[in-house]
Amino acid sequence: MRLYAVTDRAWLNGRTLPELVADAIAGGATFIQLREKHATHDEIVALARELMPICHAAGVPFVIDDEVEIAREVGADGVHVGQSDTACADARRLLGDGAIIGVSVQTVEEARAAQAAGADYLGVGALIPTPTKPDAVDVTSEELARICRAVDIPVVGIGGLRVETLDVLANSGVDGAAVVSALFAADDAQAAARSLRARLDEMLGGGESAFPALPPACAALPAVLAIAGSDSSGGAGIQADIKTVAAHGLFAETAVTALTAQNTMGVRNVLEATPTFIAEQIDAIFEDIPPAAIKIGMCPSAPVIEAVADALTRWSATNIVLDPVMVATSGARLIAEDAVHALEDRLIPLARLITPNMPEAEVLAGFEVRDEKDQERAAVALADRFGCAVLVKGGHGVHDANDVLALPPTETADVGAGVRTTWLRSPRVDTENTHGTGCTLSSAIACGLARGLGLEESVAAAKSYLMGALEAGLNLGAGSGPIDHMWAYRPHQKVPV
Ligand SMILES: Nc1ncnc2c1ncn2[C@@H]1O[C@H](COP(=O)(O)OP(=O)(O)O)[C@@H](O)[C@H]1O
Numbered sequence: 001m002r003l004y005a006v007t008d009r010a011w012l013n014g015r016t017l018p019e020l021v022a023d024a025i026a027g028g029a030t031f032i033q034l035r036e037k038h039a040t041h042d043e044i045v046a047l048a049r050e051l052m053p054i055c056h057a058a059g060v061p062f063v064i065d066d067e068v069e070i071a072r073e074v075g076a077d078g079v080h081v082g083q084s085d086t087a088c089a090d091a092r093r094l095l096g097d098g099a100i101i102g103v104s105v106q107t108v109e110e111a112r113a114a115q116a117a118g119a120d121y122l123g124v125g126a127l128i129p130t131p132t133k134p135d136a137v138d139v140t141s142e143e144l145a146r147i148c149r150a151v152d153i154p155v156v157g158i159g160g161l162r163v164e165t166l167d168v169l170a171n172s173g174v175d176g177a178a179v180v181s182a183l184f185a186a187d188d189a190q191a192a193a194r195s196l197r198a199r200l201d202e203m204l205g206g207g208e209s210a211f212p213a214l215p216p217a218c219a220a221l222p223a224v225l226a227i228a229g230s231d232s233s234g235g236a237g238i239q240a241d242i243k244t245v246a247a248h249g250l251f252a253e254t255a256v257t258a259l260t261a262q263n264t265m266g267v268r269n270v271l272e273a274t275p276t277f278i279a280e281q282i283d284a285i286f287e288d289i290p291p292a293a294i295k296i297g298m299c300p301s302a303p304v305i306e307a308v309a310d311a312l313t314r315w316s317a318t319n320i321v322l323d324p325v326m327v328a329t330s331g332a333r334l335i336a337e338d339a340v341h342a343l344e345d346r347l348i349p350l351a352r353l354i355t356p357n358m359p360e361a362e363v364l365a366g367f368e369v370r371d372e373k374d375q376e377r378a379a380v381a382l383a384d385r386f387g388c389a390v391l392v393k394g395g396h397g398v399h400d401a402n403d404v405l406a407l408p409p410t411e412t413a414d415v416g417a418g419v420r421t422t423w424l425r426s427p428r429v430d431t432e433n434t435h436g437t438g439c440t441l442s443s444a445i446a447c448g449l450a451r452g453l454g455l456e457e458s459v460a461a462a463k464s465y466l467m468g469a470l471e472a473g474l475n476l477g478a479g480s481g482p483i484d485h486m487w488a489y490r491p492h493q494k495v496p497v
């Protein structure tokens with residue numbers, strides 16, 4: 001609930017509330033509350049019906065202020081109630097266990113009572129004097145911190161919060177900030193949300209998984225091409241790529257390099273496409289719907305690699321993310337040993353980014369990659385050698401799932417400087433179900449690039465999309481199962497914490 005947006009139609013200036021909400025979500029709002037103090041029942045219902053699909057398309061929960069009956073009528077995710085509104089326990093009885101119920105509180109006693117009555121989260125404030133009520137600071141930072149310590153449900157701070165005043169939340173233990181005018185009175189709600197969200201993530205650390213908002217409907221969606229192998233079980237390879245691209249609201253194209261007979265337990269057989277046929281697929285795509293970015297996955301042999309490299313060179317392809325797939329999560333080899341040279345000589349030089357896991361980085365760098373120091377050393381060595389960006393993924397490490405990104409001077413606009421590194425850290429999700437994580441990550445990065453994001457931004461967004469897919473807890477198959485590419489589209493039953 002990092003950036004919780006409470007609607008207000010006081011500053012529309014010709015814009016509509018759905019437009020502003022879509023902008024807020026595109027900028028990083030993670031929760032929407034419809035708040036209408038003076039509207040009629042029918043107006044609130046109509047607004048809710050417009051806003052709900054926008055929120056749900058982006059995986060953002062939608063609740064309504066006070067109006068429990070309307071929340072039930074329209075099927076909202078829940079309600080937010082104040083101390084003098086419907087009691088939390090009554091709202092729970094009316095809306096059921098699956099609903100999200102938030103309660104406004106100002107003291108530890110109220111907070112404990114709300115939690116005991118079944119609240120899912122608390123809103124605490126007002127924290128800052130507002131221009132209309134300059135002296136009315138209702139809740140001090142100290143009381144806010146006491147409240148956060150007293151309950152185990154998430155708490156959001158509210159009341160006069162703007163980018164410049166978010167500091168009052170520091171070290172309090174809150175999960176996020178609720179804002180009204182900082183978003184809805186802004187000229188550019190998306191830009192406002194982006195700066196609020198950036199400051200909150202910086203202050204509160206990491207940030208919850210933010211699903212990249214979908215691009216608006218238009219006649220020409222950016223296309224993303226996946227050049228990779230098919231995984232019959234649907235969790236990795238071309239299938240993971242298509243699902244990832246579709247989940248990002250973009251248009252997926254494919255050139256299949258090989259078919260695998262595969263499931264969560266292993267790869268049973270591989271049938272390579274002929275180099276000529278692979279080239280024909282790529283030519284057909286570029287002659288008609290040229291992709292804005294390309295992800296390359298499994299390329300099983302030197303002749304396949306040559307064909308892909310020749311075709312991409314012919315078309316002067318850019319924005320290439322190369323996942324140098326060598327071994328499947330299940331342990332099966334997916335590339336001939338003698339093909340590694342072809343990969344190094346022909347394909348890596350075309351890539352903007354390569355994304356080896358630790359064993360693959362070891363093969364490419366020629367030294368052991370066992371810990372974070374090795375990861376960083378390999379990333380820098382490879383970025384130096386190939387002049388492209390390098391993400392050495394840490395999924396095979398022992399502690400957290402930390403990846404290191406090495407950026408060559410061409411990516412940092414720091415001519416004269418050397419390779420710069422930056423770490424993308426996330427906790428390890430406690431699961432065996434990681435089939436296709438590498439495929440998914442590289443496709444998601446290509447999606448960011450296709451939408452015009454920078455490389456670092458694309459990698460960070462992709463990592464948080466991947467975390468959502470892992471955390472969704474899909475559990476299919478007897479081996480290392482697939483992740484949930486569509487996690488952000490599931491109806492939210494619970495407050496994301
Ligand atoms: N259990 C996990 N929890 C969180 N992130 C993970 C987990 N396993 C892998 N990852 C992440 O998934 C991505 C793919 O990592 P990795 O497993 O190293 O590559 P590959 O799938 O190519 O073998 C990386 O961003 C890594 O940090």
Ligand SMILES: Cc1ncc(COP(=O)(O)O)c(N)n1
Binds near residue numbers: 231298436438
């Ligand atoms: C066809 C195909 N391509 C790639 C992978 C790698 O999977 P992972 O993303 O788990 O490394 C795979 N298992 N199958």
Ligand SMILES: [Mg+2]
Binds near residue numbers: 323325326357438439
């Ligand atoms: Mg991989």
